[in-house]
Amino acid sequence: MTSQIEVSDRPAPPSEPGVGPAELARLSELATLVTAAQDAMSDDIVTRLSAALNEGMILLDRLTRNQALMRLLHTLERAECQNLLEALAEALAATSRDLAKGRAADGGLGGWVRLLRDPDTCETLRLVSVLGSHLSRNLQASRAPDSSSS
Amino acid sequence: MRILVVGGGTGGTIIANNLARRLSAELRTGKVSLTMLSASDRHMYQPGLLYVAFGQMMPDTLYRDQASLLEASIEFHVDPVKHFMLDERRVKTQSDRVFDYDILVIATGSRMVPEEIPGLVEGSETFYSEAGAIKMYKALRNFKGGRVAIVVGVPHKCPIAPVEVTFSLHDYFKTRGIRDKVEIKYHYPINRIHSIENVAKWAKPEFDRMGVAYETLFNLKEVDVQNKVIHSEEDTEYAYDLLISIPAHRGMAVIEENRLGQAGWIPTDRHQLTMEGYDNVYVLGDTTNLPVSKTGSAAHFEAEVIADNIASIVKIGTPVREYDGKVYCFIEAGHDQATYAMFNYLNPPDLKPANKSMHWFKMSYNQMYWSSVRGLL
Numbered sequence: 001m002t003s004q005i006e007v008s009d010r011p012a013p014p015s016e017p018g019v020g021p022a023e024l025a026r027l028s029e030l031a032t033l034v035t036a037a038q039d040a041m042s043d044d045i046v047t048r049l050s051a052a053l054n055e056g057m058i059l060l061d062r063l064t065r066n067q068a069l070m071r072l073l074h075t076l077e078r079a080e081c082q083n084l085l086e087a088l089a090e091a092l093a094a095t096s097r098d099l100a101k102g103r104a105a106d107g108g109l110g111g112w113v114r115l116l117r118d119p120d121t122c123e124t125l126r127l128v129s130v131l132g133s134h135l136s137r138n139l140q141a142s143r144a145p146d147s148s149s150s
Numbered sequence: 151m152r153i154l155v156v157g158g159g160t161g162g163t164i165i166a167n168n169l170a171r172r173l174s175a176e177l178r179t180g181k182v183s184l185t186m187l188s189a190s191d192r193h194m195y196q197p198g199l200l201y202v203a204f205g206q207m208m209p210d211t212l213y214r215d216q217a218s219l220l221e222a223s224i225e226f227h228v229d230p231v232k233h234f235m236l237d238e239r240r241v242k243t244q245s246d247r248v249f250d251y252d253i254l255v256i257a258t259g260s261r262m263v264p265e266e267i268p269g270l271v272e273g274s275e276t277f278y279s280e281a282g283a284i285k286m287y288k289a290l291r292n293f294k295g296g297r298v299a300i301v302v303g304v305p306h307k308c309p310i311a312p313v314e315v316t317f318s319l320h321d322y323f324k325t326r327g328i329r330d331k332v333e334i335k336y337h338y339p340i341n342r343i344h345s346i347e348n349v350a351k352w353a354k355p356e357f358d359r360m361g362v363a364y365e366t367l368f369n370l371k372e373v374d375v376q377n378k379v380i381h382s383e384e385d386t387e388y389a390y391d392l393l394i395s396i397p398a399h400r401g402m403a404v405i406e407e408n409r410l411g412q413a414g415w416i417p418t419d420r421h422q423l424t425m426e427g428y429d430n431v432y433v434l435g436d437t438t439n440l441p442v443s444k445t446g447s448a449a450h451f452e453a454e455v456i457a458d459n460i461a462s463i464v465k466i467g468t469p470v471r472e473y474d475g476k477v478y479c480f481i482e483a484g485h486d487q488a489t490y491a492m493f494n495y496l497n498p499p500d501l502k503p504a505n506k507s508m509h510w511f512k513m514s515y516n517q518m519y520w521s522s523v524r525g526l527l
Contacts, residue, residue, distance in 0.1 A: 038506060043206070043486075043513055050514035054521050061526050065171075 151182050151464055154249055156231050156241065157257035158188025158216050160196075160523060161435030161449030165255055167525030168457035170221035173464055177223040182464055184223060185251075187243060189230040191216050194280075195519050197308065197446065203277035203286040204318050206485070207516075212280075219523055231258075234408045236428055253430050253460055256416060258405060260307055260436035260444060264397035267303065269373030274395035277315070278307065289392060290322060295331030296391030299380055301370045302338050303398030304345070307436060309443040310491065312336070312396050313344060313353045314482045319394070320360045321484040334361075335388060337368035337380070349481075349491060352501040356483065370395075399444065401437055415439035420495065421472040423456050432456045442495075443477045450522065451476040457525075480512040488512045 063069055075081055105111055115121050155166045166186050176182040193216045201207035220226055233242040240250045262278045264270040275286035298319060302312045316336050323329040336343065336357065343357065343364050344350040357364055369383040373393065381387045400406075401414020410416050410425070417426040418438040425431040434456055435449030442448045452473055459469035475495030482488045483504035490508060491499035521527045 041510070043510075046510045046513045047517060050517035053514075054517045057521050057526060058524060061521075061524070065174075 151176075151252045152250060153182060153184045153253045153255070153460060154241065154251035155184070155186045155255045155257065157255075157259060157435075157437070158186055158190065158193060158226075159257060159259045159435065159449070160446040161259075161437075161453050162186065162188070162255065162257035163193065163216070163219055163523045164450055164453040164525055165257065165434065165457050166224050167219070167221050167523070168453060169460060170223045171525055172457060172461035174223065176464055183225065185225040185227070185249060186220065187227050187229055187231055187241070187249065188216060189228070191228045193219055193523070195516070197519075198516060199277045199280065199283040200311065200314060200318065200482070201516075202280070202283035203275075203315075204290070204322055204485070205287050209280050209284065214520060219520070221525075231404060234404075234410060236410075236425075236431060239430070251430075253432070253463070254428075255432045255434065255456065255460075256405075256410075256425070256437055257433075257435050257449070258402040258437050260399045260401055260414065261403070262307070262397040263400050264303075264395060266398065267370050267372060269375045270301075270370070270395055270397065273373035273375035273378070274301070274393040276395045276397055278397060286394070290319075293328075293332075293392055295328050297333045297335065297389065298392045298394065299388055299390035300334070300336045300394045300396070301368070301380060302396045303370060304339055305444060306396050306399050307444045308479075309344075309346065309445060310349065310479050310481045312338065313349065313356075315394060315396070316357070316362055317360070317482065317484045320362060321486075325485070334363065335390075336362055336364040337370070337382070337388070338364065338366050339369045341366050346491065346493070346499060348499050348501055352489075399436070405437065411439060420475070422459070422469065423452055423473050432460070440475070442475050443479065445477060445479055446519075447478045448476075451478075480508070480515065482509065482512060 076085070106114070153169060155162050155169075163186075166184060169184055170177060173182050173184070177184060192213050195212045198207050198212040202209050202212070216228075217226055227243070227247075229243040229245050229247060231241045232244050234256075235241065236254075239252065239254070240248055241254070242248050262276070264274070264276065275282070275289050277283040277286050300312065300316055300319075306312075316334065319332075319334055320329065323332045323334075338344065342350040343353055343366060354364075365386065365388070367384055368386060371381045371383045373380050377389070378391065378393075379387050379389050380393065401411060401416070403414065405411055405414040405416060414437075416433045416437055416439060418424070418433045418440055419426060420440055423432050423434055423438070425433050434452040435446075436444040438452075440448075455471045455473045458471045462468060462470040476492070477494070478490065478492045480488055480490050481501070481504070486506055486509055487504035488509040488511070489502050489504040491501055493499040518527060
């Protein structure tokens, strides 16, 4: 009994630092938010969200473990590749505009000759030819280890 | 090195994908080959059948094409094994093809055997197959009230299924507003309401709260389908209007036919997970005779250990891990609450009170399963 009186006579302990009425109100707000979110959720929503997350994880896993894609990304980081991609995108846009306003090709042997005389056509053929020779060389290089092992 | 995985269920799929990830360089260079033989071209998420039985999931959402779940480096054949020739390190399949191996993984699973109890097939509803789960749902839907009996055979797949189905029945009838017209009685073959002691301790007050009656030491002898009465080996009986059964399970018939293990369970080293007498034959999942639950989670944790060990044998010539008996089971305590049990060879489960967040975790896992079998989780 005596000890109880002694305890009640002691001054109230100071509150924990950082936990005042304002903080408690914020915690209460947070609890209300969590409760509201829980009440708004349903099994269907949880299932759909999980399915989306699951498929996303699978996709990310496949992308990050695909060595060809990773090498491609590495190559695309080079400035000249980025310039090429930008040039390609701009060329596509310009091609779309030119096709819309230009008249249809004449066709026939005469049309072919006129097209071949155009310096732009020659430059295009050169570009395709250079691209083709590099592609062919790279493919041969990638096949080389297989052929040597067999 | 030729690695052959027999069985395309949870354990087989996880181990094949885990090996394909761990041995990707060796598979690319041809140092290792990885082949899977399965009985089906489809993969089923078996725990989903309980939800189908209560109308909470549609059966088609439980399936994926098996090939779509496997890493591209795995050679996959739908051609189940007919003969195991372990001494010759080869198997023969149903199509008479022969596959030689250096390391064999047997993950053939288990099957229910309700036909071993007279009257059980005709007289009861069960959710251990797609057709059974749909039939059970229709029976529940048409049920207007009366006596529901739950009977359990051992051993069975999914250790928590008996209490889960009981909780779900309570919630289902409550939601339909007919719980007061339904008497639910749970029958269990040993002298407590669940084989895992702490699950029994946790479930008993829940049953009391829900008004579920129970009878222990009830080993089902036969079902009198005509009079709708179940009889036990202990000479007790109970008249029912609807009978729900958790049938006993056995290992696959091919295991028994090849005399690899009694009742289809292969004698397995509890830490190395190798077949007794064969260091190059690994066994996992329901196929083992280990004293752990027959559940996908056991197969998952076993697969992690076996994959690590096979990969380390390839890389450094020796295994590196032991299985500690880890099992993790979600426990649906009705339609909107759940808890879980985690245990291993040494530590029993310590069950926490059920709550909604755990139920949603289980709902999420129903989707995450597909990442899990791909070896991602």
